[in-house]
Amino acid sequence: MKNDIVLAGVGGQGILSIAAAIGHAAVSSNLNIKQAEVHGMSQRGGDVQSHLRISDRPIASDLVPAGGADMIISVEPMEALRYLPMLSPEGWVVTSTTPFVNIPDYPPVEDVLAELRRLKRCVAIDADAIAKEAGSARASNIVMLGAASTFIDIPFERIEDGIRALFGRKGNEVVEMNLKALRAGREHSEKMR
Amino acid sequence: MSKQLFLGDEAIAQGAIDGGLSGVYAYPGTPSTEIMEYVQGSKQAAELGIHRQWSANEKTAMEAALGMSYAGKRSLVCFKHVGMNVAADSFVNAAVTGVNGGVVVVSADDPSMHSSQNEQDSRFYAKFAMIPILEPSNQQEAYDMMYTAFELSERVNTPVMLRITTRMAHSRSGVERKPTKPQRGVSLPDDPRQFVLLPAIARRNYRKLLAMQDVMVDASEHSPFNTYTDGPKHNMGIIATGIAHNYLMENYPNGCPHPVLKISQYPIPRKQVEQIYAACDSVLILEEGAPVIEELIRGYMNNGKPVHGRLDGTLPRDGELNPNLVARALGIERPEGQPIPDVVKMRPPSLCQGCGHRDVYEALNIALEPYGTGRVFADIGCYTLGALPPFNAINSCVDMGASITMAKGASDAGLTPAVAVIGDSTFTHSGMTGLLDAVNEGSSITVIISDNSTTGMTGGQQSSATGRIIDICKGIGVDPEHIKVITPLKKNLDENVRTIAEELKHNGVSVIIPQRECIQTASRKAKAAAK
Incomplete structure (x- = not known):
């Protein structure tokens, strides 16, 4: 099995938490993993990406080859489109539809969503609304992880464990809220596939 | 374990x-x-x-x-x-x-x-x-x-x-x-x-x-980190260093058909280099960074066997490698996915909303209006982002500390007022000695030490300057009359513009210290305190 994932978003939107939860799930499933992140200047409100590779065979490159990604997980709709050159012809885009507008020339949201609709394999969900429903607007990244989980070849329970490991220090309430967000994202995604 | x-x-x-x-x-x-x-x-x-x-x-x-x-x-x-x-x-x-x-x-x-x-x-x-x-x-x-x-x-x-x-x-x-x-x-x-x-x-x-x-x-x-792996195709041998070796193997998941010398310990292992050079008709060099090994193997006269890499265009001369660039160098087709749709706009990094550097640049831009643009020498840190819209406030970013010394040189040349913008951590890293040069000569410069009490760009590490900047400037010999501490907040804009404008008129070294904690550091501290 092999899952090559590109995580996309804007600095501060929590894509590294998604990566960390999947990473934990992969390690506890005895899978090989490589995950490349970008730190530093680009974190200041710029576009950020992380490459996450999971396989039952040894992984050579830390970077996903362009044109080889099985999935783009994005917490922002325009950012999902930015990495289309990375996606394989059979790959899926799983993205939030909530725009993060911090530039003066952000395109009309309708245009962005129209581009997403043109993709053959795309799950686009209103992660912010789902997160609010689940109890915390801040958990929209975890909603996206839940939505993406249906495409990841790791048992869902392991990903739940990943959430527990990630948020355990913050107390049971935070863990439960994030688990709720995770499951809600998964349900929405299953409906749309 | x-x-x-x-x-x-x-x-x-x-x-x-x-x-x-x-x-x-x-x-x-x-x-x-x-x-x-x-x-x-x-x-x-x-x-x-x-x-x-x-x-x-x-x-x-x-x-x-x-x-x-x-x-x-x-x-x-x-x-x-x-x-x-x-x-x-x-x-x-x-x-x-x-x-x-x-x-x-x-x-x-x-x-x-x-x-x-x-x-x-x-x-x-x-x-x-x-x-x-x-x-x-x-x-x-x-x-x-x-x-x-x-x-x-x-x-x-x-x-x-x-x-x-x-x-x-x-x-x-x-x-x-x-x-x-x-x-x-x-x-x-x-x-x-x-x-x-x-x-x-x-x-x-x-x-x-x-x-x-x-x-x-x-x-x-004899290093275990340098390995020679033979392969059947001797028309080309491949020398790959460090992380470039990963990109090579990514393209040959079932093993590389060419002899491969992986170098991860230097000086380069002469015996193994001689071995692969003798065994193969040509050599491809994959290394992240400059063509260091490639230049060595190729030699100035380049009169040996063909050596391919960054110098002959097989790979780009600049930038990091990736699996696709290496695939192309190996003659392997690896098509990219769809192009980026036109609707996608650039999203460059920017100063955080609420960051004190923003208020500094806003005030500085207004204070400099009578003199025109082109006289602000900045430094390495978050505030370098002042180069981008909406501020377009700075004209240089070269190395740690260069703001003060470049402002001094420009002032020596007659470009006055000349302004330096430097962060607190960068100031104690390499700015203090340049300030001493300016003080010794009485250079006409205005130095803004934008003090957010942390090393912000790299994630908020402790700054050696915290709590010491005023004393350091006094100790270096800046006239205390021309050391001004301001608080970079929206509500203080008019007052801050006045202070900066006054110091721009001063024919000598002025230091203005806008002091307000980095909002990222402050919010981390607040979160930690709440626990």
């Missing part, structure tokens, strides 16, 4: 701790910062009493590490590649003094300049200083190299460079640890004059260093 998920930087830090480290010295710089941060956060390091405080700059870090080596213990120095330039004086001479306890210098290169001003290749420095380099290709190798690097340093009697790049530093993978080695005790060098580089002693030491080169080559030829 089971595997742990480590960033490359973290693997190095843990490898150093387990390798008998007594002290780490560093200045923050992407992508090296997390090495020190890991040691600072490590309970094990605390229990072992390992030194783990940030230094004022890379040179003081390198020198302190050499002092710890003199005293017999093992030390680690970490910085980004341009920090190597700052530390170069002590770094190069440390190869001549030699070591007592092992010294390892981690220099983190940033090809493609994700977060840097240039993409210099640190391997040139190690070659210049004539010391060994270790260049890991994965996190396990980074750990294993660091675990044994102190012994290598002690054996060849020089510091050892551990050269990493952004992908190595900031990529995570599973690492298996080894038992922790004990630290060395305090012990003086056998020769009490080993570290005294008087010409007569330096000449003797230097000859020892030259004689040691053969030992270093021999170590490379």
Whole structure:
């Protein structure tokens, strides 16, 4: 099995938490993993990406080859489109539809969503609304992880464990809220596939 | 022991701790910062009493590490590649003094300049200083190299460079640890004059260093990190270093059909290089960074077998490698996905909403209106983002500290008023000496030390300047009448513009210190306090 994932978003939107939860799930499933992140200047409100590779065979490159990604997980709709050159012809885009507008020339949201609709394999969900429903607007990244989980070849329970490991220090309430967000994202995604 | 998920930087830090480290010295710089941060956060390091405080700059870090080596213990120095330039004086001479306890210098290169001003290749420095380099290709190798690097340093009697790049530093993978080695005790060098580089002693030491080169080559030829793997297709041999080896193997998941020499320890292993050169009709060199090995193998006259790489256009001359670029060099087709739709706009990084630097630039831009643009020399830090819209406020960003000295030079040339914008941590890193130059000459410059009480760009590390800037400026000799502290807030805009405008008129050195804590650091502190 092999899952090559590109995580996309804007600095501060929590894509590294998604990566960390999947990473934990992969390690506890005895899978090989490589995950490349970008730190530093680009974190200041710029576009950020992380490459996450999971396989039952040894992984050579830390970077996903362009044109080889099985999935783009994005917490922002325009950012999902930015990495289309990375996606394989059979790959899926799983993205939030909530725009993060911090530039003066952000395109009309309708245009962005129209581009997403043109993709053959795309799950686009209103992660912010789902997160609010689940109890915390801040958990929209975890909603996206839940939505993406249906495409990841790791048992869902392991990903739940990943959430527990990630948020355990913050107390049971935070863990439960994030688990709720995770499951809600998964349900929405299953409906749309 | 089971595997742990480590960033490359973290693997190095843990490898150093387990390798008998007594002290780490560093200045923050992407992508090296997390090495020190890991040691600072490590309970094990605390229990072992390992030194783990940030230094004022890379040179003081390198020198302190050499002092710890003199005293017999093992030390680690970490910085980004341009920090190597700052530390170069002590770094190069440390190869001549030699070591007592092992010294390892981690220099983190940033090809493609994700977060840097240039993409210099640190391997040139190690070659210049004539010391060994270790260049890991994965996190396990980074750990294993660091675990044994102190012994290598002690054996060849020089510091050892551990050269990493952004992908190595900031990529995570599973690492298996080894038992922790004990630290060395305090012990003086056998020769009490080993570290005294008087010409007569330096000449003797230097000859020892030259004689040691053969030992270093021999170590490379027998290093487990350098491997020769034969393949059936001898029309081309491939030399791949460090992380470039990963991109090669990515393209041959079932094994490379060509002979491959993986180099991860330098000086380059002569025997294996001769072997692959003799066995193959041509050589392809894959290395992250500059064409260091390629130039060596090709030679100035380039009259041997065909050598392909970054110099003949087989690979781009600049920027980091990736699986697709290497595929193309190998003649393998790897089509990219769909193009980026036109609707996608650039999203450059920007100063955080609520950041004090924003208020500084807003006020400065207004105060400078009567003089016109083109006279603001800035420095390295978050505030460099003042170059971008909506501020378009600065005209230079060169190296740590260059704001003050470039403003001085421009002022000397007659461009007055000339303004320097520098952060608090950058000021104590390399700004103070330049300010002294300006004070000594009474240069007509206005220095804005935008003080957010942290090293913000790299994630909020402790700043050596915190609480000291006013006293430092007074001590350097700035007229206290012309040291002005302001609070960069929207509500103070008019007052701040007035203060800056007044100092711009002053024919001499003025220092304006806008003081407000970094909002990222402040919110982290507030969160921590709430717990």
